[in-house]
Amino acid sequence: xxxxxxxxxxxxxxxxxxxxxxxxxxxxxxxxxxxxxxxxxxxxxxxxxxxxxxxxxxxxxxxxxxxxxxxxxxxxxxxxxxxxxxxxxxxxxxxxxxxxxxxxxxxxxxxxxxxxxxxxxxxxxxxxxxxxxxxxxxxxxxxxxxxxxxxxxxxxxxxxxxxxxxxxxxxxxxxxxxxxxxxxxxxxxxxxxxxxxxxxxxxxxxxxxxxxxxxxxxxxxxxxxxxxxxxxxxxxxxxxxxxxxxxxxxxxxxxxxxxxxxxxxxxxxxxxxxxxxxxxxxxxxxxxxxxxxxxxxxxxxxxxxxxxxxxxxxxxxxxxxxxx
Numbered sequence: 001x002x003x004x005x006x007x008x009x010x011x012x013x014x015x016x017x018x019x020x021x022x023x024x025x026x027x028x029x030x031x032x033x034x035x036x037x038x039x040x041x042x043x044x045x046x047x048x049x050x051x052x053x054x055x056x057x058x059x060x061x062x063x064x065x066x067x068x069x070x071x072x073x074x075x076x077x078x079x080x081x082x083x084x085x086x087x088x089x090x091x092x093x094x095x096x097x098x099x100x101x102x103x104x105x106x107x108x109x110x111x112x113x114x115x116x117x118x119x120x121x122x123x124x125x126x127x128x129x130x131x132x133x134x135x136x137x138x139x140x141x142x143x144x145x146x147x148x149x150x151x152x153x154x155x156x157x158x159x160x161x162x163x164x165x166x167x168x169x170x171x172x173x174x175x176x177x178x179x180x181x182x183x184x185x186x187x188x189x190x191x192x193x194x195x196x197x198x199x200x201x202x203x204x205x206x207x208x209x210x211x212x213x214x215x216x217x218x219x220x221x222x223x224x225x226x227x228x229x230x231x232x233x234x235x236x237x238x239x240x241x242x243x244x245x246x247x248x249x250x251x252x253x254x255x256x257x258x259x260x261x262x263x264x265x266x267x268x269x270x271x272x273x274x275x276x277x278x279x280x281x282x283x284x285x286x287x288x289x290x291x292x293x294x295x296x297x298x299x300x301x302x303x304x305x306x307x308x309x310x311x312x313x314x315x316x317x318x319x320x321x322x323x324x
Contacts, residue, residue, distance in 0.1 A: 027162055031155035039154045041271050043161060043226065048267040050165040050219045051240075052247045052259040057172050058212035060254035061181060062205055063188035064112070068123035070240040071130045072213045076100055076220035077235035078134060081147035084225070089152055093160065093221040100217030101210045108206035115191070124241065131236035138232075146231030149224055160222045168215045172256055175211075184208060188254070239283075243270065246286055250293045252302030261301050 031039060051069060059066045076096045083092040111122050138144050175181045183204050186194040195201050224230055247266050252258035266286070273282040297304055 024166065028159065031158055036154060039158050040226075041268075043154065043158050043223065044271050045264055045267045046158070046161050046165055047219065047223055048243065048247060048270070049260055049263040050161065050168055051216060051244045052251065052263040053165070053168050053172050053256060054212050054215035054219065055244050055248050056254060056256060056259050057168075057175060057215065058209050059248065060259070061176065061184040061188065062208060063253075064115075064205070065117075065120040065245075066123050066209075066212075067120050067241050067245060068126040069216060069244045070236050070238055071123075071126040072100055072104065072216040073220040073240050074127070074130055074134070074232070074236035075103060076217035077224045077230045078147065079217075080221040080224050081149050081230060084150060089156075089225065090160070093218050096221035097214045097218035101214040104213035105206060105210045108209035109202070112202070112205045112209060124238075127236055127238055127241060131232045134236070135232045146229055148229055149227070151228040152225035154226060157222060157226050161219070164215070164218055164222055168219075169256065169260075171211075171215070175208075176256070180204070242283075243267075243286075246290045249290060250297075250300050252300030255300065255302035258300050258302030258305070 030042060034042075051073075055066065055069060058064065076099075079096045079099050080092055083095055087095065107126070111119065111126075114122055138146075175184075183194070183199045186197070186199055187201050187204060191201055220235065224235070227234070243266070247263045248259055250258075250266070251260070251262035269282065273279065293300065299306075
């Protein structure tokens with residue numbers, strides 16, 4: 001059993017660029033030989049992988065637990081519905097990302113003055129606030145219920161979403177390894193101390209929040225056309241925020257590798273069980289999994305991988321006689 005576990009860790013520890021060289025060309029060719037159902041499932045998986053990466057850029061790197069992913073997702077969905085009536089698909093997707101960036105910057109200036117659980121509660125309230133505003137506008141002003149969106153072919157959505165995910169992953173990796181990323185890690189470790197040593201914490205947090213919102217926005221805009229219709233119950237769904245939170249925490253907050261693994265596994269479960277006629281057992285299981293993960297695996301999948309890897313290294317050293 002241990003050998004199998006070590007083998008799995010060895011595969012996961014393979015340099016990212018080697019796995020990318022193997023997987024990326026294969027993923028791009030999937031629409032050529034896969035059925036519509038398979039492409040739908042893969043779009044869901046890539047969607048959540050992308051959302052978790054974008055969420056980690058802010059929450060993972062700063063330590064601020066953002067529960068308002070659905071707020072940005074909903075704004076992006078409705079913005080795309082409006083823009084796509086006059087602009088082509090790709091241009092609409094890009095402009096939606098810019099809109100989300102611009103809107104989130106002043107929001108960040110206000111809400112990022114709050115810390116800890118109060119910020120988490122306030123960010124969740126954003127979902128309810130924007131959903132209520134849009135719903136009120138529809139009922140009192142436009143007298144419309146939802147928006148019809150022109151359907152885009154699944155292979156095109158899949159390809160665009162895959163490209164966005166690759167770009168976001170590269171951006172997240174570069175931010176983490178940069179001087180800017182070092183400043184974010186200081187904020188995550190001790191924000192008051194980061195202020196003392198000269199880091200402009202307000203700017204760092206706000207711009208990171210806006211970058212995260214940009215990537216969430218273009219993701220939502222890229223995916224929305226597959227259904228042909230949106231309303232406040234779909235794009236402002238708190239399930240989106242909850243799923244991303246669970247995937248990010250179980251993967252390991254701040255870990256791109258752990259987040260990717262948990263997003264793939266849990267989105268598969270979501271696709272097969274949450275879309276059934278009775279999805280509530282799935283959500284109950286997800287909640288229990290989150291609680292157990294926080295208690296027994298506080299560092300998530302990433303922490304478990306590192307623990308198994310260190311045990312393997314210690315066993316090798318012990319076997320060589322160094323610790324005998």
